[in-house]
Amino acid sequence: MERTVPITTTNQPIKDEIIMKQIQATHAPDGREVDVKPLLVLVEDILHCAEPSIDGVKQDSQAKRTNSLEDMTHNAGFNFMPESFAYDIHRISCELSCKCSGTGGDAKAAIMTIFNTLSSYTWDAKVVLALAAFAVNYVELSLVRQFCTTKYHHLAKSVSLLKNLSDHNMENSSILQPFFKLVKTMLDVTNSIVKFKELPTQYITLDTPTFFMAQSQTIPTAAYLTIRSVVACATQIVGLTVSAGSSYESTISSMEVTELSNTHDKLKQQLCICYKHIDERRSLEAYKTVVNVFETIHMDNMKILTTLIYAKDDKQLLFDRLKETKQKVSIDVLRGKIVLLLISDLDISKEVLEILEQIYNESDTQYYEVVWLPIVDRSTPFNNDTKEKFDKLVSKMPWYKVCDLSLLDRSVIKYIKEEWHFKKRPLLVALDAQGKVVCPNAIDMTLIWGSKAFPFSSTREKDLWMEEPWRLESLEDNIGQDIIKWIREEKYICLYGGDDGEWITEFTKKAISVAKEANIPFEMVYVGKSTPKERVGKIVGTIKKDKQLGHCLRDLTSIRHFWVRLESIWYSKMQRGKTVKNDEAMKEIETMLAFNSSDQGWAVIFKGSKDMIKANGKTLLDCFKTFNWGEVKAGTIGFLPAIEEYIKKNHTAHHCNSLSFSVPPWRIPEMMACAECVCPMVKCTMYQCCTD
Template identity: 45%
Template sequence: MAIFNKLSSYSWGAKVVLTLAAFAVNFGEFWLIAQLCTSNSLAKSVALLKQPDILEHSQTLKTHFDALSKLINAMVNVTKCIVELTELPSKYISIDEPPLSTAMAHIHTATYWIISSVVVCVGQITGLMGMRQEFTISTSDAWELSSLAHKVSSIHEHLQSRLRLCYERIDEKKLMEDFEHFKRTIETPQVDNLMILQNIFGREENVLNPERAQVYINVLRKKHVLLLISDLDISQEEIRVLEVVYKERVSSRLNYEIIWLPIVDRTTWNDGYKENFSTMQSNMSWYTVRNHVAIEPAVVKYIREEWGFVKKPIVVTLNPQGKVLCPNALNMMRIWGNAAFPFSSEIEERFWKAKPWTLDLLVARLEPNLPTWVSQQKVVCFYGGVKMEWIESFTTATKGVAKALDIGIEMVYVGKKNARERVQKITGLIKEKQLSHAWEDDNVWFFWNLLESMLYSKTQHGKTIENDVIKQEVMTMLGYDSSKMDGLCSTPDRVKW
């Protein structure tokens, strides 16, 4: 009790630190000699001079020393926990609220057991230092040390778990603080986009340019920047479609750049993800981040909550001043390509008002023969399905009707959504039997994703199937499942599915 009375004016953290410090000052030399005398020549020499009996009985005392060592290490670990808990930043965590209040309630008990353990250690070490030829050691002494070590270790585990909860709470508060800071920054008018980009990448000041050289982020300053946001599962078809648009910007003299922002789970990162990340980088012809942790966690939170990223890729457009022009321009990039630059929500809405529901809107970039067919006043029939028997019957019947009516017709197989392998097989058979034209994989993928983009774009602008004809038609096309067959026949100015 004398020790507790002497330390009564100190904080709980100071109590344990002062106690351990006093213990180390008084018994540190002995403990070092006892620990190292069998393996270190200098310690052995000192032991011969100061503690010859310890050296002589070192093997017999090994169990005793091991128990002492475990207890001392446990005391040090608990002390570190107590100090950490008392020094947590009050800005982010309150001592009056869980989990810190819960942890602090156990510090009194932890301090008691540390000081009590120090007293026991002092008593036993003093006995060892004073022994001579009448060397004896009690089994109960070693048991007492082991028992205390177990008790103090249990306290350490409990405090450590409380400390982890405290750090989680602090991280949550810091994340929210950084989130609000980024939100204010991106919603405040800026002179240029550099501050926004710096906030996105935080301490990561360099990115990889299209040639895969490291460059400072300010190379994107005062440019239109398209943030391609995805996980590591972005499809190669998606990359190829964007690459076409990106490369065409040069001939169109458009001053914009794309940079890939991968959204990954840092806690599950492994070599497989690393390899996938590197593969994605090598497949992209635009700017990318240097590593998977380049994006600040608060920005990832903002991307998910404010820009609505879940799984599917999105493209957020920033103008040269860093203003967000559209939270997802990927749809209009698929539909209109660079014609929609600078890819703002206003341009998207204007295009929908100006562009009619025609064959050109649907497949102009997919079917190179379309201008010729249109000039020849042919009916163009695009059809899908995954049952070969039906396809043969449908193409034969359609051609027969067209011939009987003396109508010029061209037929194109467009596959089916989410049936890649079956579509590939059927495409081969259609070409082999010369039933009709048939698109390759990328065009099939793009056609069905173009329809989805039209649907999402219309929805984004508040259109419903009740008040929008295009949305009605698109939903009809997308509504067919793999058990049904479908065909779209069109003249240049009219589309009917």
């Protein structure tokens, strides 16, 4: 069933499909590229100044619009009216005056005449020129209305008499409001059509379905409905003169406004889809550019760094290394240096920052620098909370940091996520003096060896593991230099943890008692849990007060650092292909991490830096209570072999070991082997809320 649309001046239905075919037949653009945006700016300003209520502008702002008209048109590039424009606008203006006059008006004829006159123009030019012709006719009426309330009111009254204008009709809102609504909708539709013309053709073509649909169907229909509305509005202007002294009813129907408004909504939807397509194409192009830059050999690191940190005009892109100030510096301060890119979101852990700061402050930064690149969600505008988080982190960092969250382009963020696999856990990407990536993530290497990791390359990490395989001494920075002395003296060293205060007290007293009974040199160090809270803090306080309970890490920060470093050792080895099946150190580390994940106490006892025995708290405490330690004193059996014998004798096949990681899933291998039985472990998801 064909839908019909009434032409308001003749009250005769006109079939849309038929008239659209006739209009399409007139469309024969001659290939000229005409920029009508400056003319549209001029027309919009004329209509807004003539009647502020068209866009809801208050009367007191009309003067501001009038004063800015020259600037607006100049900025839009409109310095003169092309002769062809002026001639066609004049022809259409005359056509509107003649064919829209009263009952003798022929809307269809006026519409077809306009399209025939503008046949050589593109669709956007047709609607802008038709709207310009309408503005010329309308502004005469509007000026008379406005001058009636000024010092020129006598002149305005005289012109009103000559034009046969009725004061009642000119001020009757029920007559004018539908008119104003339609004019505003005409402007909205025209702007949308012009926006389609402005779309960059290098990113969108007729091969794009939505763009093709808009160009072939929606825009021609919108042009027809807009010019039809122009004719309807021109008819109303004429009607205001011929009906002077009599009651006049608006000829503009609500259906006409609604139909044009619906067309505008469709244009907006299609524009949004096109903008998204263009944005995707631009993003892909920008991403390929970033990839190409990193694949190219450079003389220095400036090309790489300016690709990562980009601002069109501002060269001072970084905050300096001082915490107290926000002095901006040029990116040139990084030229020719090894650069570590610290990449994180705004929720970077306090522990990682503290350790990195300690390493940075203790090292010689003459040959390398650190730069913080914050990764934030760019899909929504930055709010005050985001900016406050950023400023707070900037104030804590003693190295360079970007001075604005927006300096990292979306294409750079995409590269960081896809090529360097950034998810949540911080990265420390190492670039050499030429900007080449020498290690895609040196965070673990740096947390383990500090400045010894210089120049932070993957090759250096490999060499460090060969020079310093994991031993108890590897934890010297966290436990203290006493551990080296104890190892040299061949003392037994017990590292233990958990947050059960009663077990800690009973275990430490019993362990010290057993050491005396067995007559062995024995030292104990409490290392808490990886997420120490109030209970761990109380235990630390108790051990510090009672020297007979052994030693402990000095505070909760030291405890967190211990576990962060231990996890880094595990990650570093895991990335080098080490597992509990092929690396004994991985088995020891994984056991400690598994103990940490449990709710029970635990202990690991070393002699020297190699011999080790490990057990959960209950098993070891039972061993201390029941074994005859006089045998150890007599030399019948060694201390560690005695514990090992007890564990084997009392071992059951049943066990329940788990590992929990507060890191993104991508950092965890698909398969983990149990450190106790080497069987594959089941991967589970755990949500935890612990108020301590």
